[in-house]
Amino acid sequence: MPAILETISLTRRFGTLTAVDALTVSVNAGEVFGLLGPNGAGKTTAIKMLTTLLPPTSGQALVAGFDITRQAASVRRMIGYVPQALSVDGSLTGYENLLIFAKLYDIPRGEREGRVRDALAFMGLSDAADKLVRLYSGGMIRRLEIAQSTLHRPPVLFLDEPTIGLDPLARKAVWEHVERLRDDYGTTIVLTTHYMEEADSLCSSVAIMHLGKVVAIGTPAELKASIGGGDKTLDDVFVHYAGDSLESGGSYRETSSERRMAKRLG
C-alpha cells in the first residue's frame, strides 16, 4: 500500500522547548493512525504542522503527495481537520455551518444542497439540521464538526482528540462514524487521543509520543507484544513508554481551556 502521509525529521521548536523532535512516520492510505501520548507530548503541535497551521522549524512532510511548506495551498485542498477545540459556530444552524464550508471548498452550486444533506444524514443529524448549533449536545457537535470537515471528501482527515469530554455513548457514536468514513470512502484518518481503549479498537497502527519524540510505533498488537504480550493492554504499553510523565501535563492555560471545553461539550 502506498504511503499517503510521510514525515522526515519533522521538528518544531518554541524558543528552547522542542515540542516535536525529529518526527519520522509513514501512514498508508486507508489506515487509521493514532498519535498517543500524555499532555504536552507534542501531538497537537505535530497535527498543526501537518495541517499547515504551523510552519516546521526543520524537517519535511508530504501529505497526499504535497509538501506542507512549499505546497501548503494544495495540502489544504486534500485534508479535513477537526481541531481539539470547538470549531463550529453556535449562532448558526447545523445546515448553515456546512453550507458555508461547502462554498469555501468550491463544491459546485448544483451539488451543494445534496452534499450537505447527505453529510448531515451520514452523521445522523438530519433532524437537527435547522436547529441552532448552540442547542446541540456535545456528541452532536462533534459529529457536525466531522461532517463539516469531510464535505469535500478529503483523502486525509485529521482528528485532534475527537472524543474528549464526551460521555461513553456519544463517544461510541463518534467512533462508529469514523469507522464508516474509512470503510465507505477509504479516508485515511490521523487522530490523537488520550483514551487507550479507543486507540486499541480504532487504530490500525499507533505511535506513542513522549516529550516530542516517538518512543514506540507499530500496530496495537505489536506494541503489546513488545512489553511481554499476554494480558497486557495498551494502557500498560502507554505507562511503559511514557510512564515518568506525571509532572509534564499541560500548562495552566491549557488545563483551563480543556476543562472549559469539556464542560461545554459535556
Added chain:
Amino acid sequence: MKPQAKGAWPSGLDRRSSLTLLNAVVGFITKTLVIAELEVRKLRHDFSEVVVRAIQPALWLLLFGEVFTKVRAISAGDVPYLDFMAPGILAQSVLFVAIFYGIAIIWERDMGIVHKFLASPTPRGALVLGKALSAGIRSLSQAVIIYLLALILGVKLNWTAGGLIGVVVTVVLGAALFSSLSLIIASLVKTRERFMGMGQVITMPLFFASNAIYPISLMPGWLQVISHINPLTYEVDALRMLMLSHGTSSFGLGVDFAVLLLATVTAVIIGARVYPRVAT
C-alpha cells in the same frame, strides 16, 4: 521552468497566466463574499447586537451634543454645533465598535474556529476582507439610528440618493479599515487581556486627535499634524460633506476616499499576513 528574458513571454503562456489570474481574482471575491455571508447569517439569528450598537451613539448625541450646543463652547463656523457634530458621532461610534472587533477573533481562536478556516483553501486575504466587510455591514445600523436622532434633533440632512449612497460607502469603508486594524492587533497580542488594553490605548488618540467633535483649527500645532495623518479625520470630512444638506469638505471627497481606500487596502494586506499567527 526555464528563466525567461523580460518581455519575451510567449503569447499562449501569457493568455493562460492571465486566465489563472482571472480565476484567482474571481475566487478571491467569491470567498470574501462567503465570509461576509457567514457573518450576516449570524446577525440574522441574533439581532440583539444591532440594537445594543445603537445605544452608544444615541447617548453621545443626546447628552454631549445637547449640552455643548447650549454652552456654545466650541465654534463650528456657520453650522449649528449639533449639525457639525452628527457626522463626527457617526464616525466615532463606528470606530468604537470596529476597534474592538478583534475580540471576536480572539474568541474564535480560543475555540477552534480560526484553525478550521485557516486549514481550508480559503485565501487569507479573503478571510480578512470578508470579516472587514461584515463589520461594515453591521455598522450600518448605527448610521440608521444616527439619521433618526439627527432628524428628531433638527439637524439639516442631505436626503439625495448620491448623499445617502456616499454615506453608506464611507461608513462601510471606515468600519472595514478599523476592524482590520483591530484584527491585526488581535493577531499579534492573542489574549483578551492584552487586546483590551491595546484597544483602549489606541481608541482615545484616534478619536480626540481628529475633527470628529471639534474643528482641527482649534487644536495646537502638533495635534493638528497628528490629526492630518489620522484616517478618522478623512472619514469625518467625507461624512460632513455627504450627510449634511449644506455640507462642506476641507480636503475634498477625492482626497478623503483616496486616503480611506489606501489605508483599508494596507490594513487588509498586513492583516492577511499576520492573521495565520492566530492559529499558532
